Structure formats: structure tokens, C-alpha cells
Amino acid sequence: MASPLSETMHGHVARFALVRYGLAVLCVTASVAVALWVRPFVLAAGQLSLVAIVIVGWVCGLRPALLACGLATLAFAYFFTPPLDSLAVDLAEAPRFMMFAVLGLLMATMSAARRSAEDSLRRAGEELESRVRERTADLEQSNDRLRDREAKLEQAQRIAHVGYWDRDLETDRVEWSSETYRILGLAPQACELTPATLWQLIHPEDRPSVAAAMAEVRAGGPRYEAEYRVVRPGGEVRTVHSHADMVNDGSGRRRRMFGIVHDITDRKRAEEALRESDEQWRAVFENSPVMYFMVDAKGTILSVNPIGADQLGYTIAELVGRCVLDVFYDADRAAVQQHVADCFSQLGRASSWELRKVRKDGTLILVRETARVMRRTGRDPVALIVCEDITERRRAEEALHGARAELAHVTRVTTLDQLASSIAHEVNQPLAAIVADANACLNWLAVAHPDLDQVRETLAAIVSDGHRAAEVIQRIRQLATKTEPRKGRLDINDVVRDVLLVVRSELRHHGVSLAVDLAPALPAVFGDRVQLQQVILNLVMNGIEAMTGVGDRPRQLTIRSRPAESDQVTVAVDDTGVGIDASHVDRLFNAFFTTKPSGMGMGLSISRSIIEAHGGRLWAAGNTPHGAIFHFCLPVADTTRRTDHPTNVG
Amino acid sequence: MNEESGRVVSIVDDDASLRRSLRNLLTSAGLRVETFESAEVFLQSGSQDNTGCLVLDLRMPGMGGLALLRRLAASGSRIPVIIVTAHGDDDTRQRLLEAGAVAFLEKPVQGAALVNAVRSALTPA
Numbered sequence: 049m050a051s052p053l054s055e056t057m058h059g060h061v062a063r064f065a066l067v068r069y070g071l072a073v074l075c076v077t078a079s080v081a082v083a084l085w086v087r088p089f090v091l092a093a094g095q096l097s098l099v100a101i102v103i104v105g106w107v108c109g110l111r112p113a114l115l116a117c118g119l120a121t122l123a124f125a126y127f128f129t130p131p132l133d134s135l136a137v138d139l140a141e142a143p144r145f146m147m148f149a150v151l152g153l154l155m156a157t158m159s160a161a162r163r164s165a166e167d168s169l170r171r172a173g174e175e176l177e178s179r180v181r182e183r184t185a186d187l188e189q190s191n192d193r194l195r196d197r198e199a200k201l202e203q204a205q206r207i208a209h210v211g212y213w214d215r216d217l218e219t220d221r222v223e224w225s226s227e228t229y230r231i232l233g234l235a236p237q238a239c240e241l242t243p244a245t246l247w248q249l250i251h252p253e254d255r256p257s258v259a260a261a262m263a264e265v266r267a268g269g270p271r272y273e274a275e276y277r278v279v280r281p282g283g284e285v286r287t288v289h290s291h292a293d294m295v296n297d298g299s300g301r302r303r304r305m306f307g308i309v310h311d312i313t314d315r316k317r318a319e320e321a322l323r324e325s326d327e328q329w330r331a332v333f334e335n336s337p338v339m340y341f342m343v344d345a346k347g348t349i350l351s352v353n354p355i356g357a358d359q360l361g362y363t364i365a366e367l368v369g370r371c372v373l374d375v376f377y378d379a380d381r382a383a384v385q386q387h388v389a390d391c392f393s394q395l396g397r398a399s400s401w402e403l404r405k406v407r408k409d410g411t412l413i414l415v416r417e418t419a420r421v422m423r424r425t426g427r428d429p430v431a432l433i434v435c436e437d438i439t440e441r442r443r444a445e446e447a448l449h450g451a452r453a454e455l456a457h458v459t460r461v462t463t464l465d466q467l468a469s470s471i472a473h474e475v476n477q478p479l480a481a482i483v484a485d486a487n488a489c490l491n492w493l494a495v496a497h498p499d500l501d502q503v504r505e506t507l508a509a510i511v512s513d514g515h516r517a518a519e520v521i522q523r524i525r526q527l528a529t530k531t532e533p534r535k536g537r538l539d540i541n542d543v544v545r546d547v548l549l550v551v552r553s554e555l556r557h558h559g560v561s562l563a564v565d566l567a568p569a570l571p572a573v574f575g576d577r578v579q580l581q582q583v584i585l586n587l588v589m590n591g592i593e594a595m596t597g598v599g600d601r602p603r604q605l606t607i608r609s610r611p612a613e614s615d616q617v618t619v620a621v622d623d624t625g626v627g628i629d630a631s632h633v634d635r636l637f638n639a640f641f642t643t644k645p646s647g648m649g650m651g652l653s654i655s656r657s658i659i660e661a662h663g664g665r666l667w668a669a670g671n672t673p674h675g676a677i678f679h680f681c682l683p684v685a686d687t688t689r690r691t692d693h694p695t696n697v698g
Numbered sequence: 699m700n701e702e703s704g705r706v707v708s709i710v711d712d713d714a715s716l717r718r719s720l721r722n723l724l725t726s727a728g729l730r731v732e733t734f735e736s737a738e739v740f741l742q743s744g745s746q747d748n749t750g751c752l753v754l755d756l757r758m759p760g761m762g763g764l765a766l767l768r769r770l771a772a773s774g775s776r777i778p779v780i781i782v783t784a785h786g787d788d789d790t791r792q793r794l795l796e797a798g799a800v801a802f803l804e805k806p807v808q809g810a811a812l813v814n815a816v817r818s819a820l821t822p823a
Contacts (some may be wrong), residue, residue: 107741138744300819326733455712468767472784473757473784476805476806477715477782477805478715479805479806480716480719480784480806480807481713481715481718481719482719482806483715483719483806483807483808483809484716484719484720484722484723484806484807484812485718485719485722485723485807485810486811487720487723487726487808487809488719488722488723488725488726488727489726490726490809491723491726491727491809492726506719509715509718509719510724512715513715513719516715556712556757556758556759557757559758559759559760559762560759561760562759602760603759615704669724670711
């Protein structure tokens with residue numbers, strides 16, 4: 049190879065062609081000059097030009113070398129070939145001269161060739177270098193891109209918690225990505241991870257299934273797939289999903305497996321949580337002690353829970369798909385249809401109703417249902433119905449109601465019992481009047497010219513007294529009766545008068561004087577006549593009782609009726625008796641509370657229940673200067689009647 | 699038959715029908731009758747002087763028959779009193795007769811019995 053020195057020289061020299069030729073001339077001239085100086089001693093010094101030619105060829109190239117050769121040959125011919133200093137050449141010197149020329153030519157070409165070889169080499173070297181530089185630059189760029197991609201792949205793996213692995217089946221060596229290390233809880237690329245090491249990390253319970261999956265794929269299965277738990281060195285348990293494809297080599301043999309490991313712990317947890325939640329809701333639906341129905345706008349049962357089907361004596365399959373009206377009692381079907389239609393026209397609002405359903409075996413049950421229509425995205429709205437069997441409850445209510453009515457009746461009868469003698473008296477009065485009147489009539493008719501007008505008048509009075517007696521009997525019978533309460537519009541004043549009819553004798557018997565102050569135009573109330581009579585009777589009897597033993601002042605019982613604020617009617621019964629003891633004031637209306645030696649203590653308690661059931665209030669206060677006042681108020685009847693629940697169930 | 703005119707029978711009873719019917723009965727027997735709705739009214743009326751016989755109900759609000767009886771006895775009145783009542787036990791009867799009642803009749807009163815009792819009361823003993 050050319051030396052560094054010549055490289056620099058070549059660089060400079062090659063640029064200037066003029067310089068090259070000039071240098072050629074210069075060298076030859078220099079060599080000739082030197083040879084001339086030495087000529088007297090050595091003739092052969094003329095050969096020195098050859099050196100010049102070589103140098104020129106080496107330094108300047110072929111053409112200057114040829115020029116130099118030409119010049120040297122000329123100089124040789126002139127200066128160094130006899131005859132000297134002439135261009136002529138002796139024949140005897142011709143071979144020497146020819147040899148010189150040839151040698152010169154040879155030197156020129158050889159040295160030039162060498163130079164061009166050097167040049168070519170140099171150029172080839174430069175080209176190689178520049179090509180190498182290019183390649184290197186390309187390679188660097190590729191490397192950069194590759195690094196970039198690798199970094200992204202790494203990050204993608206990290207984000208997705210997916211690592212890859214590459215297993216050579218022949219050598220059983222495995223290459224793992226950094227993420228795989230991380231998934232397994234190891235520092236990336238920290239240690240040599242062999243299949244054996246991995247095996248240790250797999251949860252013992254899952255090892256058999258992993259081994260089975262591997263065996264299957266080795267035996268020829270299409271894919272390796274396994275889900276197993278990994279116990280990290282730190283103790284944490286993660287669940288992973290491993291997937292791998294077989295990679296065949298050129299000849300179709302299975303050489304490698306390339307797969308991924310996906311950490312699915314979080315997904316598994318989320319799935320578990322969802323499953324638990326789902327189970328919980330399912331449990332609620334299945335096990336709630338109420339019936340759930342889902343019904344569409346046409347009334348088809350879309351779903352029902354086990355309790356719902358059970359209560360009706362059907363299986364779920366027997367109910368789903370049927371029209372919900374089928375399970376309702378004939379008479380109530382129209383009402384159900386209307387209620388369901390109303391629900392669908394008022395999306396989102398809940399409404400309730402109580403109606404009868406028919407079980408598979410034909411028995412009736414009374415249910416209370418609450419329904420609400422729910423919108424669903426992309427699907428038709430459905431009605432959600434919660435249904436509660438209230439048959440037993442209604443029966444209990446009715447039994448209670450019956451018991452109360454019985455109790456009220458017994459109390460009434462007991463009171464009537466107490467009133468027995470005065471009732472008898474009450475009937476006796478008109479009877480006595482009738483007898484006396486009739487006797488009078490007989491006497492009048494016994495005379496020769498009877499005063500018939502007087503007789504007539506008296507007979508009319510007899511009829512009236514007869515009616516009066518009958519009325520008292522009727523009132524008694526009403527009170528003694530045990531019919532179902534029947535509510536209607538009443539004038540409370542009439543009710544008061546009814547009671548007074550029965551109780552007047554008792555008042556007189558006890559020497560109690562009665563004052564009655566009934567407001568003339570009382571608005572009507574809505575209630576049961578017998579029950580309200582019972583209340584007033586109870587209050588009057590209590591008043592009378594309170595005044596027995598009172599001797600120092602008149603015994604006065606007053607009954608007042610008044611309209612009260614807005615829409616109420618009040619009645620007050622006051623006496624001049626012993627009043628209410630402060631210590632009893634709280635317990636007065638309690639059941640079984642009594643200050644009477646032979647009392648049951650039910651009167652006021654029942655009276656209060658009756659008044660409250662009518663929507664009113666009963667209360668007591670002290671009267672001045674002596675005694676007590678009992679007030680009750682009742683709401684005025686409005687023009688609309690309340691509807692009754694269907695009662696004939698079972 | 700008209701008897702002892704000038705001698706009035708006073709009936710005291712709080713029951714209007716009974717007052718009327720007893721008045722009818724005694725009037726039909728030819729007697730003169732006045733009626734009073736309570737013992738107090740009777741006493742205030744000053745008819746005691748005219749009264750030849752008193753027909754009295756026992757159970758009345760305010761002053762009862764027994765009280766009136768005793769009042770009259772205390773004031774030295776010698777009007778014969780006939781008690782008419784629905785409540786008729788022996789104990790009461792005894793007491794009343796001791797207090798000065800001349801007769802004791804149970805309601806409903808037999809027409810003849812009352813008339814006779816009144817007549818005999820009116821006849822000066």
C-alpha cells in the first residue's frame with residue numbers, strides 16, 4: 049500500500065497538471081545537470097536520468113514520465129552518447145542508446161503503472177471507506193429504529209402485562225422478555241430463567257394442568273394454552289394466561305415455540321367481583337320472601353322468581369310466557385289491566401293495588417302489588433311488579449275487627465243490662481199513659497152524650513204514646529244488636545236524641561237533670577249509627593255515675609253539639625260530678641282502667657277506638673266548678689264515599 | 699158525676715204524657731185537676747191551699763217525691779198524698795206510708811184504682 053507520505057504528496061501533485069509536467073522537466077533537467085557534472089569522470093552517469101524518469105513516473109504519472117523519458121532520451125543522445133554534445137548517435141553506441149531508451153520507457157511505464165496501481169488502490173480504498181461509512185450510517189439509522197421499536201414493544205408489554213417467551217425445543221433453552229420476568233416477580237434479565245425455575249414458580253395445584261397442556265402440544269396439538277397461578281418470590285399470587293404457537297423450520301419439523309404470558313390477575317378479580325355481585329342479586333331475586341314479576345306492555349310474564357311461582361302453585365316454566373291476567377280472579381281482571389296500562393303510561397311512577405289472584409288449585413289469595421315501569425336502552429320498557437300475599441293479614445285484620453265488634457257489642461249489652469230497670473221504666477211511662485188515657489176514654493164514652501172530640505184527641509195521644517214506646521224498644525234493639533257496622537250520613541243530633549230516649553229514665557232515677565243544647569243546622573257526619581250511639585251512651589252513663597253521691601249541689605248533665613273549625617262537628621257531655629283525678633288523667637282511656645267497683649273498664653277505651661276509627665278525637669277535661677267534660681269531634685262527611693276493599697276472601 | 703167541686707187534685711209528674719193522661723183519667727171521672735211538672739213548681743204555685751189531694755210521682759229530677767212528702771209533713775200540711783210510681787219495692791212502700799202517704803200505686807195505674815184512691819182521699823176522714 050502507498051505510504052502516508054506519498055498519499056499527501058499525491059494529493060497535492062495530482063491537482064495541477066502543469067505542475068506535473070513542469071516537475072517532469074525539472075527532474076530530467078536536474079538529473080542531466082548532475083550527470084553532466086559527473087560526465088568527465090563517469091560517462092555512464094547519463095543513466096542517472098533513468099532515476100529521474102522513475103521519480104517522475106512515480107510522482108507525476110504516466111504522461112509526464114513519458115515526457116521525461118523523451119527528454120531524457122534526447123539528453124542522453126545529446127550529452128551522453130558519442131558523439132557527445134550532438135544529437136547524432138554512433139552506430140556502435142546505438143545498442144546502448146536503444147537500451148537506454150527502452151529502459152527509460154520501461155521505467156516510465158512501470159513506475160507510472162505502479163503509481164496508477166497505487167492510485168487505483170487508493171481510490172478503491174476511498175470508495176470502500178465511503179461505502180462503509182454509508183453502510184454504517186444506514187446501519188445506525190436502522191439500529192435506532194430497531195431500538196425505538198424494541199423500546200415500544202417493551203412498553204407495550206409492560207402496559208398490557210404481556211411478556212413473550214421463545215423456547216427452542218431441541219435445546220430446551222428459553223428466552224424471556226423483560227416483562228415476563230416482571231410478571232413472574234423477578235428483576236428483568238437478572239438471572240438465568242430456565243423451564244425448571246419457572247416450574248418452581250408455578251402454583252403446585254396448577255402444575256398438573258400446565259404439564260398436561262405442554263404434553264398435548266408436544267404430541268401434536270395445534271396450540272399451547274394454559275391458565276395457571278404463579279407464586280412470586282415475594283409470596284404474591286398472580287394468575288397468568290400462557291399462549292404459544294409452534295414454529296416449524298424449513299423441513300416442517302417443530303423446532304420452536306413462541307408464546308406470550310399474560311398477567312390476568314386484575315381481570316380475574318374483576319370477573320370474580322362481578323360474579324359475586326351477580327350471585328348476590330340473583331340470590332335476592334330467587335330467595336326474597338316476596339314475589340317478583342316482570343311483565344311487558346302486553347301483559348306477558350317475562351320472568352318470575354321461585355317464590356312468585358310457588359305462591360301461585362305453578363312452576364316458573366308454567367308462568368313465563370303466559371298473560372299475567374290469567375292468574376287473576378275473573379272479577380279483578382279488568383282492574384289489573386287498567387292498573388298495568390296506567391303504569392306503562394306513567395313511566396317511572398310506582399303505583400299499588402290490592403286484588404285477588406287464583407292459584408293453580410283454584411284457591412283465592414289476596415295480594416298487594418306495587419309496580420313500576422322501567423325503561424331499558426334499546427329494548428321495550430318492562431313493568432317490575434312486587435307482589436305480597438296479604439290473605440292471612442287481611443284475615444287477621446278481619447278477625448281483629450270481628451273481635452273488636454264483639455267486644456263493643458258485649459259492652460253495649462252490658463250497658464243495656466245496667467240500664468235494664470230504667471229501660472223498663474222508659475217503656476212503662478208511655479204504657480201507663482196509654483192505660484190512663486184509655487180508661488179516661490171509656491169513662492167519657494160511658495155518659496149519655498159523650499164529648500167525642502175529647503175522646504178523639506185522647507185516642508190520638510194514645511197512638512202517639514204507643515209509637516213512643518215502640519221507638520224506645522227499637523233503640524234498645526239497635527244497641528243490643530250485633531250487625532256489621534254500616535256507615536252512612538248521619539245528623540249527630542239525631543243520634544243524641546236516640547240515646548236520650550233510652551237513657552232518660554236512668555237520668556231521672558238518679559235525680560239528674562238534663563240540659564240539651566244541640567246546634568240547629570249541624571253538617572252531616574259519616575259514620576255508623578249504633579257505634580256512635582254507644583259512645584254517647586257511654587259518656588252519659590259515666591256522667592251519671594260520676595254524680596251519684598253528690599248531694600250538695602244539683603246533679604246536672606249537659607249535652608251540647610256544635611260545628612267546629614272548618615269541617616268538624618263536636619259534641620260535649622259534661623257533668624257536675626266528682627271530676628277527673630289528676631293521677632288518672634293519662635290512663636282514663638286505657639283498656640281495663642276503671643274507678644267503678646264493678647266496671648270492666650272498657651267503655652272509654654272502646655269509645656275512643658270508635659271515634660278514632662271515624663276519623664275523630666275523644667278527650668276529657670275538668671269542668672268548672674265541679675265535674676268533667678268529655679268532648680269528641682268528628683269530621684264532616686264529604687260528598688265522595690271511600691271505596692271498600694274486597695272482603696270476601698277465603 | 700160531679701163531686702166536691704172546689705177541691706182540686708194536683709198531679710205532680712215530670713213526664714208530660716203521664717200528666718196529660720192522668721188529667722184525662724181523673725177529669726173523665728168528674729174531678730178537677732191541675733198539673734205541675736215538678737215539686738218545686740207545685741210549691742211555688744201556692745196551690746197547696748186549694749189542693750184536696752196530691753198525686754205524686756216518686757222519681758223526679760230535682761226534688762223527688764219523697765223529699766216533697768217530707769217537706770209537706772214538716773210544714774204541717776195535711777194534704778193526702780197518693781204516690782204513683784214504676785218503682786215499687788216493699789221497702790219504699792213502707793217508708794212512704796210512714797212518711798204520710800195515703801196510697802201507693804204502681805204504674806201503669808189501673809184507672810179505677812186511681813180514681814177510687816183519689817175519691818177516698820178527697821172524702822174528709
